[in-house]
Amino acid sequence: MKAVLRLLFRYLFQLKMANFERIVFNGPTIILPNHVSFLDAVFLYLFLPDNVYFVVNTAIAKRFAIFLRKRNYVTVDPLNPYSIKKIVEVVRLNQPVVLFPEGRITTTGGLMKVYSGVGFIALKTGATIYPLIFSGPEYSKLSRLRYKVRTRWFPQVSIYVDKPIVIGVDRSKSFKLQKQEISNKILTLLQQAMFQAKEHWREATNLFDQLGLAGVVHGVHKVMAEDIGGAVTYKQGMIGSYVLGRKLAGLLQGEERVGVLLPNSIGHLVTLFGLFYLGKTPAILNFSAGLQNNLDCAQTAEVKSILTSRLFVEKAGFGDLISHLAAIYRIIYLEDVKDTITIADKVRGYSCYLRGDKAFPGQVSRLVLFTSGSESKPKGVVLNHSNIMANINQISCVIDYTHQDKMLNALPMFHSFGLTAGTLLPILSGVEVFLYPSPLHYKVVPEIAYDRNASILLGTPTFLMGYAKYANSYDFYRIRYVLAGGEKLKDDVRSIWLDKFGLRILEGYGTTETGPVLSLNTPLFYRKGTVGKFLPGISWQTEEVEGISEGGNLLVKGPNVMEGYLLYGTGFVPAEQWYNCGDVVSVDADGFITIKARVKRFAKISGEMVSLDLVEQLAQACFGTDKNAAINISDEKKGERIVLFTMHKTAAKQQLREFLSQSRHGMLLMPAEIIVVDKIPLLGSGKADYVALKAAAGKEQGDAKF
Numbered sequence: 069m070k071a072v073l074r075l076l077f078r079y080l081f082q083l084k085m086a087n088f089e090r091i092v093f094n095g096p097t098i099i100l101p102n103h104v105s106f107l108d109a110v111f112l113y114l115f116l117p118d119n120v121y122f123v124v125n126t127a128i129a130k131r132f133a134i135f136l137r138k139r140n141y142v143t144v145d146p147l148n149p150y151s152i153k154k155i156v157e158v159v160r161l162n163q164p165v166v167l168f169p170e171g172r173i174t175t176t177g178g179l180m181k182v183y184s185g186v187g188f189i190a191l192k193t194g195a196t197i198y199p200l201i202f203s204g205p206e207y208s209k210l211s212r213l214r215y216k217v218r219t220r221w222f223p224q225v226s227i228y229v230d231k232p233i234v235i236g237v238d239r240s241k242s243f244k245l246q247k248q249e250i251s252n253k254i255l256t257l258l259q260q261a262m263f264q265a266k267e268h269w270r271e272a273t274n275l276f277d278q279l280g281l282a283g284v285v286h287g288v289h290k291v292m293a294e295d296i297g298g299a300v301t302y303k304q305g306m307i308g309s310y311v312l313g314r315k316l317a318g319l320l321q322g323e324e325r326v327g328v329l330l331p332n333s334i335g336h337l338v339t340l341f342g343l344f345y346l347g348k349t350p351a352i353l354n355f356s357a358g359l360q361n362n363l364d365c366a367q368t369a370e371v372k373s374i375l376t377s378r379l380f381v382e383k384a385g386f387g388d389l390i391s392h393l394a395a396i397y398r399i400i401y402l403e404d405v406k407d408t409i410t411i412a413d414k415v416r417g418y419s420c421y422l423r424g425d426k427a428f429p430g431q432v433s434r435l436v437l438f439t440s441g442s443e444s445k446p447k448g449v450v451l452n453h454s455n456i457m458a459n460i461n462q463i464s465c466v467i468d469y470t471h472q473d474k475m476l477n478a479l480p481m482f483h484s485f486g487l488t489a490g491t492l493l494p495i496l497s498g499v500e501v502f503l504y505p506s507p508l509h510y511k512v513v514p515e516i517a518y519d520r521n522a523s524i525l526l527g528t529p530t531f532l533m534g535y536a537k538y539a540n541s542y543d544f545y546r547i548r549y550v551l552a553g554g555e556k557l558k559d560d561v562r563s564i565w566l567d568k569f570g571l572r573i574l575e576g577y578g579t580t581e582t583g584p585v586l587s588l589n590t591p592l593f594y595r596k597g598t599v600g601k602f603l604p605g606i607s608w609q610t611e612e613v614e615g616i617s618e619g620g621n622l623l624v625k626g627p628n629v630m631e632g633y634l635l636y637g638t639g640f641v642p643a644e645q646w647y648n649c650g651d652v653v654s655v656d657a658d659g660f661i662t663i664k665a666r667v668k669r670f671a672k673i674s675g676e677m678v679s680l681d682l683v684e685q686l687a688q689a690c691f692g693t694d695k696n697a698a699i700n701i702s703d704e705k706k707g708e709r710i711v712l713f714t715m716h717k718t719a720a721k722q723q724l725r726e727f728l729s730q731s732r733h734g735m736l737l738m739p740a741e742i743i744v745v746d747k748i749p750l751l752g753s754g755k756a757d758y759v760a761l762k763a764a765a766g767k768e769q770g771d772a773k774f
Contacts, residue, residue: 074114080222081204085115086268087229093117096195097164100186102258103173105205105212111227112166112200113139121158123167126151152185159193169254175212178468179258181592187250190235191243197254199230199261203269207285216470217498218287228265233257252658255592256601259465263604266461267627274427275453276344278496280306286471286498293495294520295333295503303421305338305495310425311417313342315405320373325349325436327366327374327397331384331505332480335402337491339375340435340481344453347428351436351448354482356676358734359389361446365438366397368448368636373398436634437484439580448634449484449580458627459583460493462603466590467549467574469524474500476522478507478531483675484584485553490526499524507531514539521546528554528675529561530707532573536564544569553578553585554675555707556663562596575599577663581647583628587661598660603628609646610653619654619664623647671700671708678736683710686737690727691716697748697756698739701765709740711765719744741765 077083091099099120101108109122122141142158142165144151159165169186170179190197204225206213213219235250272278283292283302292302300308320326326343328350330336343350351369353362366374374393378401381390390399427433433453438446469475475494479486494501502520504513507527514535517525523546527535532552544550550565550573557575565571574591577599578584589600602608605627610620623646632642652665669680683698695715703709712724719742728738743765749757 070114077111077114081225083111084224084226084269086227086265088115088227090229090232091116091198092232093119093162093164094196095162096159096193097162097198098159098189098193098195099164099166099198099200100169100254100258101166101200102179102202102262103168103170104202105173105208106210107205107208107225108168108173108202109166111202111205111225115227116166117164119164121163121165123155123165125171152188155189156192159189159195165195169251169258173212174206176468177206177213177216177470178464178466179255179262179592182251182255182258184247184251186254187247190250190254191237191246194234194237196232196234197257198232199257201228201230201258201261201265202226203228203265213470216472218285218290218471226265226269228261228268230257230261230264249658252593256604256659260604262465263462266465267458267605270457270461272457273453274344274347274433275456275492275496276309276341276427276433278453278457279309279341280424280426282496282498290471290498291500293334293337293501293503296505298334300334300338305334305341307414307417307421308338309341309345310420311342311409311413312338312402312405313345314416314420315409315413316342316348316375316400317346319400319405320346320348323348323372325351325369325371327351327353327369327371329353329355329362329374329376329393330402330481331355331377331380332477332486332491332503333505334503335377336481337495337503339402344433345427347431347433349434349436352438352482352487354438354480355384355386355389356480356734357446357736358732359392360732361438361734362389362393363396364636365446365448366393368438368446368634369436370634370639371397373400375400375402377401378403434631437482437487437580445636447636450631450634450640451583452631455583455628455630456488456492457496458605459488459585459603460496462605462626462628463489463493463585463588464497465604466588466592466601469494469497469499469549471498473523473548474502474521475524475526476502476504476513476517476520477526478504478509478513479527479675480505480507483554484580485526485528485578485675488583489551489553489585494524508534510534510538514543517547518543518545523548524551525549526551526553528552528707529557529573530555530674530705532565533561533705536561536568539569541568544571547571549574551576551588555672556702558702558704558707560704577651577661579647579649581630581643582624582626582649583630585628586624586649593660595658595660598656598662600661601659602661608655610655613652613665613667619652619662621667622649622651622653624649666700669698671698671710673703673708673710673736674706676736678710680710683712683737683739686728686731686733687712687714687716687719687724689731690724691719695748697758697761699758699761699765701762703740710738711741711743711761712739713743713745713748713761713764715745715748717744 169182207223288303436448477490481487553576574589576588578586587600671678680698687696697713700708749760
């Protein structure tokens with residue numbers, strides 16, 4: 069009978085299993101699965117040996133007594149701590165035990181809390197632990213997500229077994245402390261295992277193909293995205309991408325990279341996926357960075373054409389920018405492309421959709437974002453689609469979201485946080501996203517959150533403070549998560565959101581080069597003043613930094629780390645094995661990360677990276693001396709501000725401001741203060757002592773002498 073059921077379940081659920089050979093019952097053994105439906109135990113009963121014991125809640129055991137008659141099991145009462153001792157006795161007898169550490173079927177779609185009793189059992193038995201991950205049963209009719217996801221009777225199911233681990237005993241700590249620490253470690257192990265499972269079962273290597281899979285899983289008629297002009301379903305988004313992609317194919321023939329200069333909108337979204345369909349690499353330009361920066365970015369990426377919108381250019385007042393770009397590059401207006409679309413084009417696009425056509429084969433799919441470089445020219449960050457999907461999978465393992473959620477994203481897509489976390493993550497996960505073109509509209513964004521019932525909001529702390537000041541205390545009544553990144557979260561921002569809206573901001577950390585998210589505070593792992601714990605799948609180490617006693621320079625590696633840089637005048641430079649984040653961090657015993665200082669020469673102003681080296685070079689060109697040093701210090705309004713120290717006796721802000729304007733550089737490069745000093749302090753290496761300069765920046769200008 070069991071053999072027949074195995075065959076039936078394999079067929080009905082298109083069952084896939086990985087690494088079951090890892091499970092070896094030599095000594096005390098505990099199998100720890102995530103718990104996503106009532107089907108979980110049935111699958112384990114069918115595909116694990118008969119001598120395995122199941123830990124069953126007392127109430128559940130009574131309800132399903134008829135099914136448990138011929139099965140080894142031990143009951144446990146969650147309200148009776150002594151019942152855990154029964155499990156310890158079974159494990160000590162070398163009987164393998166299946167124990168659901170969450171204690172209940174998930175109602176969020178993600179991992180829930182792990183009970184400390186699991187830590188007690190692990191400590192008392194020294195058992196080998198096998199994390200086991202179910203994917204798929206959460207979409208079944210027997211899950212507890214019926215009203216949060218699109219359920220079906222026979223979803224595709226996969227089961228993944230991660231590497232076993234034995235958790236050692238620390239004699240220097242109390243048993244109570246160890247029990248809680250081990251429970252937290254087990255939750256981290258499950259998160260790591262879930263990420264490995266997601267990566268193992270990932271089918272698509274192109275984000276366009278991933279969008280098609282998302283439509284199948286979450287429903288092609290579900291709204292995928294909305295903007296101020298309307299909404300689009302997965303079906304409409306796919307068809308639009310097919311049609312636009314095919315129209316662009318002839319225009320972009322022979323071009324590997326294509327510039328994209330568009331606001332947050334459905335049009336931008338369809339353009340990106342149309343390019344992904346063609347196997348082209350979008351190079352997303354930062355229209356707010358000024359003419360020279362965009363000229364440099366386009367040249368660095370070696371684009372020939374730039375896609376934009378005539379309406380956007382007109383409304384945003386970018387006529388001068390486009391006219392200068394048009395002198396060098398071909399400008400393709402989407403309105404003009406749209407006017408050439410015929411009924412036949414739409415029919416062909418619909419046919420592609422019905423056939424489920426995949427992205428053009430033969431190329432590694434990539435995209436390019438830009439970040440300031442120490443060379444004074446912007447650097448192109450080359451991320452392949454696997455980097456992006458890995459980062460999305462990493463985030464999904466530590467924070468839950470379902471079809472019921474709706475994300476509000478006003479961060480531009482040229483910002484990695486706005487692209488990956490704010491745009492691609494929701495639409496590839498079945499979460500509707502509202503795309504708003506500007507994060508600076510402090511009165512409008514809260515009103516949209518209220519009107520559209522947004523449940524997830526993300527932004528830089530600067531923008532979040534702006535929203536908090538202008539919002540009604542009820543505007544964010546549906547918000548579950550407020551995610552912050554791009555700059556340090558200050559106490560006043562944290563306090564106003566907690567006091568005015570009753571919401572705890574979840575601060576994270578990352579860089580464009582890492583997809584971008586490296587760490588995140590979550591409801592399960594939260595510590596004020598930190599940027600949370602590293603996401604699953606990320607390895608890290610620190611190295612000493614001259615002049616800084618606490619913490620070390622952070623180096624990371626993982627599947628989310630970029631392929632490499634495009635450097636101005638050099639071309640592609642592959643990433644090294646370890647990516648240097650350029651930040652001094654400390655990591656406590658529980659794994660929480662605190663950012664101590666920034667090593668790399670950047671300032672983050674309203675979430676935008678500004679090269680301090682470039683500020684110094686521009687000051688040299690303006691004042692005629694290389695005796696300049698730019699530093700970044702905290703700023704209540706913008707996160708950080710730039711202070712320029714110079715030995716040029718007559719240096720004035722107006723002189724530098726006019727120079728920046730004439731040389732077509734953005735005003736983000738303009739220092740908030742210029743301090744004239746007798747000398748620039750130096751380290752033993754001969755480099756400027758920026759630590760001393762930062763200390764001096766807090767003094768009166770006239771007192772800043774060395």
